[in-house]
Amino acid sequence: MRFRDPHVHTLAGAFAMDALPSTERARFERHLARCPDCAREVAGLHETTARLAAASALAPPAALKQRVMAAAAATRQPAPGPEPRAAGTWAWRSRPRRLLTATAAAVVLVVAGIAVMFGVSAGSMHDQLSRAQDSSTQIAAVLTARDAAMMTGAVRGGGTVTVVASPSRAALVFSATGLPALPAARGYELWLVGPAGDRPAGMLPPARHGMTGPVVAAGLQPGDHLALTAEPSAGASRPTAPMMLDLVLLSSIPAGRVRRWDDDLRRPPMRYMLIHCIDEAEEQERGGVPAPGAPSIGSWLAEMDGRGVRLHGERLRYVSDATTVQVRGHEVMVSDGPFAETREQIAGYDVIDCADLDEAIEVASKHPAAWQGTIEVRPVAGRHCGDIVPVPGA
Amino acid sequence: MRPSGGLDPANQAGGGHGRAAPSLGDLIGRVARGDAAAFDVLYDQVAETVFGVVRRVVRDPAQSEEVTQEVLLEVWRQAHKFDHERGSAAAWVTTLAHRRAVDRVRSAQRESERERRTATADVPYDEVAEAVESSLEHERVRRCLGSLTELQRESVTLAYYGGYTYGQVASLLGVPPGTVKTRMRDALIRLRDCLGVAE
Secondary structure, eight states: OOOOOTTGGGHHHHHHTTOSOHHHHHHHHHHHHTOHHHHHHHHHHHHHHHHHHHTTOOOOOTHHHHHHHHHHHTSOOOOOOOOSOOOOOBOOOSOSSGGGGSOHHHHHHHHHHHHHHTTOSHHHHHHOHHHHHHHHHHHHHHHTSTTOEEEEEEOTTSOEEEEEEETTTTEEEEEEEOOOOOOTTEEEEEEEEETTEEEEEEEOOOOBTTEEEEEEEEOOOTTOEEEEEEEETTOOSSOOSOOSEEEEOGGGSOGGGOOOOOTTSOOOOEEEEEEEEEOHHHHHHHTTOOOTTOOOHHHHHHHHHHHTOEEEEEEOOOGGGOEEEEEETTEEEEEESOSSOOSSEEEEEEEEEESSHHHHHHHHHTSHHHHHSEEEEEETTOOSTTOOOOOTTO | OOTTOSOOGGGSSSSOOSSSSOOHHHHHHHHHTTOHHHHHHHHHHHHHHHHHHHHHHHOOHHHHHHHHHHHHHHHHHHGGGOOGGGSOHHHHHHHHHHHHHHHHHHSHHHHHHHHHHHHHTOOOSOGGGGOSOOOHHHHHHHHHHHTSOHHHHHHHIIIIITOOOHHHHHHHHTSOHHHHHHHHHHHHHHHHHHHTOOO
16 A cells, blocks of 8 residues: 655654544554655654653552552463464565566666665665665665565564565575564574575664664575574574574576566666755855865866756755645645745755766765755655556556 | 653663663563563653643543553553664653543544534643643753744644644644644654754
8 A cells, every 4th residue: 555645754743643533544554664764754753742741741640550550460461472483475566577578767767666665775875875885886786686586575573574686696685674672682683594504694783763774695595595583693603593584585486476677778867856955044144155175066067067967957045935835626725935844945956867876876975065954866756665666567 | 750750751762770760661671571560660650741641632530540541551561562673662652642542532422522622723722831840851842842833833732732633733723734734744853853852
């Protein structure tokens, strides 16, 4: 189930305050399960509403404690914990075969969509540009391999994994959401299990806001399954705990059900919009003096126009000049001011044409707005939060 | 017990400090293993915050006690589901509490009464002014609410403390629902930054 409303993000605030009617709440919860960025934002907003709650603390009647304690003593707690052995299920996300006839553009978009799903794109840029580039290079090598195939599986005990595996690269990219938290001294370990024996394939990093990975596991052999166990944090050389996942990898999947894309196809350039976000008040205070060491806009324009990367772009006037328009029930509603009141404002944009996200990040990092504020890099006509681009004809 | 009697999520992040007061996250972990003594301590740490927020939304004292009891029993039963990777223990508990309270006031038998209240718009906007005590946390939140635009502040107050849906808030304030949705998000983001909430 997918939100078609492009403004779904704006529901995060209403959701965090339980201000959505129950049907919209349920829809947004389904959306959250597949949108790590939204889940992260909601987590931060829930920390905020916790402060609103704390500010209204009020002592309950003393007798309530005895009632609660008595009720708890009479209430059985459900027994959690992983079940002994669980066969993972995998579900193929899309139509077989038909993709093979898809246009080259769609192929590239699928790769971009998966890159977004794994958090390789703009989200990670906020953390560390260099690290993101480094890890996304390895990840991109697997994702763009001609024989890459994607599988998802359910983890016994909770959570969903998504795996893209490539036999030619002998590697897979693993990511998971909603894995249950482990005690401090334990961590999740990946295993490749198959004719070549059971081999450890790496400890997973701790989850951040319910999202684990992406990580690359190398050494993939024909006939391997992917397994997951909870082990001491130092890692084990062979699985000592019950398998929480047993995911059948490529070789066992009937050929017709494997989704492939071919990187021999000539890729048309990708279009991205660079959205410049700056703090207008701060800019006015500084009187237009650029950030120390920042490149000049003139040199950026000269380079990008020279490389043929930049299609068009403009600086925008301040948000005080903005007007918002909505049509509801054939009635045009116009108001002054920006769409949303935020600390940073959209100050300009550029639409660029480049080979891939890495180039888009490189282009953005040279723009002076990135030195002063933030540049959001958005693929044009991509899909939101890991939604795979629809297969043509499906 | 802290003097303020409230939950301070900012102080709940880490593990045990080896002092008399264990962190709420540790307590929930022990409660998940059936530790009734830990639940007793947990009650003292969270009861005032839970009751406070429930009382704000539900209003009726007797029903507020019922809902508070339901929330604490839910903590007892669901403690194993708490995941510190997803947020603080304080946020987990207050989110349970607020949702329970909202569900209670939106249940079918209350619907007609609330519609009447919505229609007459007879709701005090500045609910924070009613706060029972002026703890340090209360002062911080009040100051940050003061930094919001009027529309943002009213949206947050009516939704969070009043328990209204964004549609009801929109009709109370006479603005389009879409505007209320965006202002709610803007407001919480601004509050988050103002309160220095760690993401």
